[in-house]
Amino acid sequence: MKALTKSIWVFHFAAASCNNCDIEILDALTPRFDLERFGILLVGSIRHADVILATGAISHKAAVRLKRLYEQAPKPCLVVAVGACACSMTMFRDSYNMAGPFDGLVPVHAYIPGCPPKPEAMIMGVVKLIKALKKG
């Protein structure tokens, strides 16, 4: 697990999100915040990923894909729920097309609340996750 703390490669999984957390994730990688300085890279394939950044409430159709992607990911793989929808589903809790929050489907290791969380909040979440990993 400690090996994960050096240079985290993230895979971005947008379930049924409103795009806002997604663009804030990209925002954290672009010049103002520039997470790439710390070796945090957005990767295209789940097979390269150390961390899955999951956004949005999850619909039935996307839930199948999430499970499949999680199975394909090399372990250990951490899941971070980004945004209020991914953490607790908020206003979409009563919707007929929702498969439940992320932690009901795959193990979630960190929650970053906010609608959307600011890039600073995401950086803080990642730092907390790394600290927790280092502690073991």
Next chain:
Amino acid sequence: MAKTIIPIGPYHPLQEEPEFFKLLVEGEKVLELEIELGYNHRGIEKIAESKSYDQVLFLVERVCGICSTSHPFASVNAVEELADIKVPERALYIRSIIGELERLHSHLLWLGLAGHFIGYNTVWMWAWRYREPVLDIFEKITGNRQHYAMMKIGGVRRDIESDDIPEIWKMVDGLLPVLDMFKGVVMDDPVIHARLKGVGILTKEDVFEYGALGPTARASGVAIDVRKDDPYAAYPLVDWQVITQEEGDVFAKAVVRILEMYESVKIIKGCLDKLKVVGGEIDAKVKEIPPGEGIGRHEAPRGEVFHYVRSDGSNRPVRYKIRAPSYMNVPTNQKSVVGGTISDATITLAAVDPCYCCTERVAVVDKKTGKKGLTGQDLIKLSQEKTLRIKREMVV
């Protein structure tokens, strides 16, 4: 040569959102395109029926994060038409400023992503860096970088203080040299010309056939813009123009978006000038919503957003209907992608600035198999069957 199917999606490095394109290719040439959506359906229209009118605004704001003021904007337009509410003039200017600031950030975002899609990551990083000041202004006047929650039935939630006006002015002024730079980057760069010119052409006839909207239609020479065609908020009160291009290719779409940002700056400055002299209330203090129907429209960065609301006099809508611009624009890919090469498919798919969280309003479940989703073919079949049925019923 053998035909091959190339899947793009649903979780693809190219896309931020889940959507699935099946390209049937022969060699490099795209023969057919099938679009499969439905990963992002959240049932917002149904949830809206269980919320009060004030809550609905927060709900529809979360239809889309990039154009997150467009949906509440159209929603307040709909409810105000239903209840025949007169909005104070100052609120109209504030609404237009928020709408145009959003257009600036959304077009810059698209420009960056378009640069990324053609392997021009410098444009991506630049565009997103210069987008930050716009978000800072949003944070200053609304309290959030996205999801501004500024719209309210009968007005706006927060005023723009006169102390904030110089700062907004400074920001939009600072954006002008940046826009000049991007104009130069797109219009004078031979590589971008080679990649975008003549790629993914959408003709005027296609625009009418598919009912395309927004910059996608305007790049093909169709000057439709709700802000001019059906004026609302402060758009008829300030001076600006509708931007069109004739070619209909990806290059024209990029040019339209860049030139539109200049118009947005013009509108914001016009509104700020008026804010200095127009005082008074920012809220009409609406007490109740009478029974009836209302339609609200707003020109979002991607095209016309359409909201329909029906009320029975209670504090909740009985029916809520949303149509987002991408719903009309995404099917135009059937014309623009087919016939091109695979390598051009990505930028052409991205050129309509698709927004799937806006688009997905329907989910179909097969009760017997439990299978979800409909393909394009299924939808066409359903539609044709409906025509037949109606014909039979009407005995034509």
